[in-house]
Amino acid sequence: MTSKPVLLTVDDDPGVSRAVARDLRRRYGEAHRIVRASSGQEALEALKELKLRGEAVAAILADYRMPEMNGIEFLEQAMDLFPRARRALLTAYADTDAAIQAINLVDVDHYLLKPWDPPEEKLYPVVDALVETWRASADSAVEEIKIVGHRWSAPTYDARDFLARNAVPYRYYSIDEPEGRRLLDAAAADPTEIPVVITTEGRALLAPTPAEIAAAVGLTVDPVTDFYDLIVVGGGPAGLGSAVYGASEGLRTLLVERQAAGGQAGQSSRIENYLGFPDGVSGAQLTDRARRQAIKFGAEMLTARDVTALEVQGSARAVRFGDGSTIAAHAVILATGVSYRNLAATGCAELTGRGVYYGSAMTEAPECANRDVYIVGGANSAGQAAVFFSRHARSVTLVVRGESLHSSMSHYLIQQLEAIDNVHVRTRTTVGEAHGGEHLEGLRLDHADGTSEKVETSHLFIFIGAQPKTDWLDGVVERDEHGFVWTGPDLLLDGRRPTGWVLGRDPYYLESSVPGVFVAGDVRAQSVKRVASAVGEGAMAVTLVHRYLEER
Numbered sequence: 001m002t003s004k005p006v007l008l009t010v011d012d013d014p015g016v017s018r019a020v021a022r023d024l025r026r027r028y029g030e031a032h033r034i035v036r037a038s039s040g041q042e043a044l045e046a047l048k049e050l051k052l053r054g055e056a057v058a059a060i061l062a063d064y065r066m067p068e069m070n071g072i073e074f075l076e077q078a079m080d081l082f083p084r085a086r087r088a089l090l091t092a093y094a095d096t097d098a099a100i101q102a103i104n105l106v107d108v109d110h111y112l113l114k115p116w117d118p119p120e121e122k123l124y125p126v127v128d129a130l131v132e133t134w135r136a137s138a139d140s141a142v143e144e145i146k147i148v149g150h151r152w153s154a155p156t157y158d159a160r161d162f163l164a165r166n167a168v169p170y171r172y173y174s175i176d177e178p179e180g181r182r183l184l185d186a187a188a189a190d191p192t193e194i195p196v197v198i199t200t201e202g203r204a205l206l207a208p209t210p211a212e213i214a215a216a217v218g219l220t221v222d223p224v225t226d227f228y229d230l231i232v233v234g235g236g237p238a239g240l241g242s243a244v245y246g247a248s249e250g251l252r253t254l255l256v257e258r259q260a261a262g263g264q265a266g267q268s269s270r271i272e273n274y275l276g277f278p279d280g281v282s283g284a285q286l287t288d289r290a291r292r293q294a295i296k297f298g299a300e301m302l303t304a305r306d307v308t309a310l311e312v313q314g315s316a317r318a319v320r321f322g323d324g325s326t327i328a329a330h331a332v333i334l335a336t337g338v339s340y341r342n343l344a345a346t347g348c349a350e351l352t353g354r355g356v357y358y359g360s361a362m363t364e365a366p367e368c369a370n371r372d373v374y375i376v377g378g379a380n381s382a383g384q385a386a387v388f389f390s391r392h393a394r395s396v397t398l399v400v401r402g403e404s405l406h407s408s409m410s411h412y413l414i415q416q417l418e419a420i421d422n423v424h425v426r427t428r429t430t431v432g433e434a435h436g437g438e439h440l441e442g443l444r445l446d447h448a449d450g451t452s453e454k455v456e457t458s459h460l461f462i463f464i465g466a467q468p469k470t471d472w473l474d475g476v477v478e479r480d481e482h483g484f485v486w487t488g489p490d491l492l493l494d495g496r497r498p499t500g501w502v503l504g505r506d507p508y509y510l511e512s513s514v515p516g517v518f519v520a521g522d523v524r525a526q527s528v529k530r531v532a533s534a535v536g537e538g539a540m541a542v543t544l545v546h547r548y549l550e551e552r
């Protein structure tokens with residue numbers, strides 16, 4: 001039997017604490033368990049226990065002013081345990097600073113001013129909204145998805161990464177442990193068939209594809225209809241920006257994402273320079289908010305669907321999926337971003353997913369405890385990852401080909417890295433070889449002076465630049481020699497419009513060489529590779545879509 005989802009309240013004032021719990025119990029007691037704590041520490045202990053028992057937490061109401069650990073500090077730690085529990089902060093008066101800090105740090109959903117009498121007017125509408133949002137999230141429905149696998153199996157890593165990036169909670173069982181073996185036996189699977197994904201209804205999928213996992217855990221994989229006003233390809237910041245603006249402005253909008261919403265930004269441990277977040281925001285938080293916002297406005301979002309072709313069908317623009325099916329729209333926005341370049345070092349390809357990872361691979365963080373971790377790359381993404389992993393690993397070594405970080409990394413990040421004791425930077429160095437059996441065991445580092453050294457490590461994270469994967473657009477839209485898609489004025493050669501262009505006007509600023517096909521974000525030739533610009537272009541592309549639709 002599944003237990004009732006918890007509503008947790010924490011306040012150091014016993015009178016207030018009792019009153020909140022009483023009011024909550026009165027209205028929510030039947031369907032929820034109300035848990036009360038009198039300090040942040042006590043509440044964290046309670047949350048840890050709930051986690052171990054596999055219980056769900058729907059919402060947390062925390063007092064702001066508490067001694068030792070204030071409400072924001074508490075909520076920040078609570079999020080590590082229950083990231084999808086909705087959060088409200090209780091403040092004695094309108095404390096603007098605290099409020100701003102809370103928005104940035106812990107993504108607070110609501111504020112409650114004390115006292116909240118009468119609760120029918122002031123408390124319950126807020127808690128209703130929290131509970132409703134939580135119910136609509138994956139957390140409530142899929143609490144007991146299980147993954148059975150092995151830490152050094154690349155397909156296991158891929159499945160865990162896929163669920164984590166789609167914010168689908170799951171419990172992981174290793175086949176090295178008795179419970180893992182038991183589940184494997186129950187699913188009639190053998191160890192070569194991992195991962196085994198067991199759904200909440202108890203259905204076991206052996207070595208499933210991402211699309212099979214997506215469908216089984218309740219992510220949308222099939223479009224509701226076959227014609228839309230706007231199809232957005234790619235669910236990174238640019239695509240999410242397009243979906244939010246498209247849907248909010250009344251366009252029937254479908255977003256198609258190959259892997260998980262958030263794109264590169266979703267993998268960032270802390271984005272420090274996005275407007276409005278003075279304390280930074282994690283990519284996962286930003287993605288979660290954007291995705292909820294897009295869905296709230298009515299955008300449809302398909303996950304684990306790969307677009308493999310774009311076709312012009314008269315005035316319609318059709319996209320083809322990997323399985324051969326197609327859907328069409330009046331207009332398309334390409335927001336497919338870029339993907340990491342592969343590291344050519346010997347042994348890397350074989351060990352990918354088994355100690356060698358592209359991008360931050362944040363699900364690996366707990367595995368890095370007491371280990372020496374290596375990161376390749378000298379740009380901001382590598383720097384952010386070094387800061388992130390320094391909190392988990394014994395040491396982090398940044399392997400940088402160039403003379404110094406100064407030409408490739410932002411000044412603020414270099415300063416942050418310099419202040420962290422367990423981060424080391426090796427410049428003029430490359431990874432020559434990765435070796436290991438079942439998993440990564442060591443690297444050969446090659447120095448610019450011709451010498452080499454061998455180091456032992458179980459984790460290598462690679463951030464060596466990125467390229468657009470747009471071969472599927474070959475012959476349809478014009479691209480530069482690296483595969484970035486040309487748009488707007490860049491398409492005009494000596495004032496001449498692109499070949500096949502039939503309209504009596506020039507292509508709009510973000511329009512490709514095919515009218516009605518727009519491009520936003522990193523995949524666009526000459527674009528600024530930033531979250532803010534991607535979101536901005538996503539919004540602007542929608543405005544141009546409107547203009548295009550009006551002239552037809």
Ligand SMILES: Cc1cc2nc3c(=O)[nH]c(=O)nc-3n(C[C@H](O)[C@H](O)[C@H](O)COP(=O)(O)OP(=O)(O)OC[C@H]3O[C@@H](n4cnc5c(N)ncnc54)[C@H](O)[C@@H]3O)c2cc1C
Pocket residue numbers: 233234235236237238239256257258259260261262263264265266267268269270271272273274305306307308335336337338339359360380381382384469520521522523528529530531532534
């Ligand atoms: C680790 C890291 C840290 C970063 N930190 C910062 C930072 O602090 N500040 C900052 O401004 N920028 C940062 N960036 C850069 C920023 O994340 C990117 O500029 C931004 O994400 C680009 O957004 P996008 O939507 O254009 O593309 P992407 O984020 O690349 O998203 C593209 C999406 O399209 C999907 N896709 C691709 N092809 C297909 C297809 N054929 N069918 C369906 N879906 C497809 C991909 O799966 C992906 O989800 C960082 C990047 C990384 C990797």
